[in-house]
Amino acid sequence: VNTPAILSLSLLMDKAPTYQGVKGPDGLAVSMTNATKRNVSFRATKSGKYTTTNVGTISFTDVNTLSTAQKDTLRRLYAHGLIEGKSATSFAPSTTLTRAEFTTLLIKTIGAYDASYKTSSGFVDMKNQWSEPVVSKAKKLGIIAGYDSDNTFRPDNKLNNEQLYHLLGLTYAKSNKRSAVAGNRADAIVGKFTDSAKVSQWAKKNVAVAVAANIYTGNQSGNFNPRNEVSRLNAAFAVGKLFEISPFDGNWK
Numbered sequence: 001v002n003t004p005a006i007l008s009l010s011l012l013m014d015k016a017p018t019y020q021g022v023k024g025p026d027g028l029a030v031s032m033t034n035a036t037k038r039n040v041s042f043r044a045t046k047s048g049k050y051t052t053t054n055v056g057t058i059s060f061t062d063v064n065t066l067s068t069a070q071k072d073t074l075r076r077l078y079a080h081g082l083i084e085g086k087s088a089t090s091f092a093p094s095t096t097l098t099r100a101e102f103t104t105l106l107i108k109t110i111g112a113y114d115a116s117y118k119t120s121s122g123f124v125d126m127k128n129q130w131s132e133p134v135v136s137k138a139k140k141l142g143i144i145a146g147y148d149s150d151n152t153f154r155p156d157n158k159l160n161n162e163q164l165y166h167l168l169g170l171t172y173a174k175s176n177k178r179s180a181v182a183g184n185r186a187d188a189i190v191g192k193f194t195d196s197a198k199v200s201q202w203a204k205k206n207v208a209v210a211v212a213a214n215i216y217t218g219n220q221s222g223n224f225n226p227r228n229e230v231s232r233l234n235a236a237f238a239v240g241k242l243f244e245i246s247p248f249d250g251n252w253k
Contacts, residue, residue, distance in 0.1 A: 025049055060091040063233075073240040082108050082243075083236050093233035099163070100131035100155035102235055103144060106167060107134045109239050110175065112141060121146075123153040131155050143171055162203040162226035164235065165216055168242050169209030175246050181208035193224040200226065215241045 025048025058075050066074075074091070077083045082105060086092040097105075107113045114137060120126075121136035123146050129135070135153055138144045144167070146153045181189065186208035190196050199207060203226070210216045215238060218224070 058091075059089055060085055061089045063091050063093055066093075070237065073237055077236055077240055077243070080243075082239065083232075091232065093231060095232050096229040097159045097232055097235050098155060099153065099157050099159050100129070100135065102159045102164065102167070102230070103138050103155075104131060104134045105235065105239055106143065106171060107138055109243055110171065112137055121153065123151060125152045125154065129155055142174065143167060158229040159235070160226065161224060161228050161230060162199055162207060164230050164238060165210040166203040166206040168215050168238055169206030169211075169213070172213050172215060172242060172246055173206065173209050181205050181212060190224075192220050193222070195223045195225065198226050199224060213245065215245070217241060 058071070058078055060074075063071060063074060074083065083091075086095070104113075113134065115133055117133040117137050119136050119140065121132060121139050123135065123139075126132045126135055135144065135155065139146070144153070183205070186205045189208040189211050190199050190204050193199070207216075207224075211220060217237075
């Protein structure tokens with residue numbers, strides 16, 4: 001087929017699986033699945049072999065205390081190839097996430113992952129970094145900008161809450177062709193947090209998008225804790241919410 005293209009497959013089975021994904025030539029799956037209708041639609045970005053994957057359970061023993069709904073989120077993301085464990089039995093839910101790791105997760109989520117992407121990001125600290133392809137792609141798509149003061153990305157720095165929800169709000173807005181929340185409304189939305197004064201001005205508008213779109217599901221009248229580092233589990237839940245409310249249909253190039 002000519003790529004990119006949206007393809008649809010019918011599933012020949014007695015009962016629709018709990019979670020159905022499609023893995024492509026690079027081992028990653030993309031979007032638009034609906035197993036309840038025994039049909040899987042996905043975006044083919046390159047020629048090669050695409051295979052369906054059924055994930056009914058996950059084998060991580062360190063997430064047993066999560067609720068059924070939380071486990072469902074992890075299963076869905078795992079089925080789509082968006083998250084993986086630290087080992088076959090460990091997800092390491094409390095381990096914090098680096099900026100490079102989250103950028104990789106986000107680029108996979110929107111279906112724009114390309115391990116062979118060769119364009120340089122231009123950040124002075126990204127040369128020979130494993131994450132250079134995804135960071136470069138994210139920069140091209142306008143999702144990340146780095147630190148203007150010294151033209152760095154700081155890939156190994158830990159991701160914090162305001163960075164997380166700034167990136168998710170920005171991605172949601174771009175995916176749905178919406179603008180960031182206007183200044184006065186952003187102030188009103190973010191101002192409900194008891195520690196709103198600690199939220200950086202550059203992050204406020206897109207954090208407000210994430211809150212307004214229900215990507216942020218925490219207590220909107222409590223602390224936002226903008227500088228708190230983000231765990232793998234919380235990042236997965238936040239990305240799962242974005243994935244749920246904004247299915248990516250291949251518009252990202």
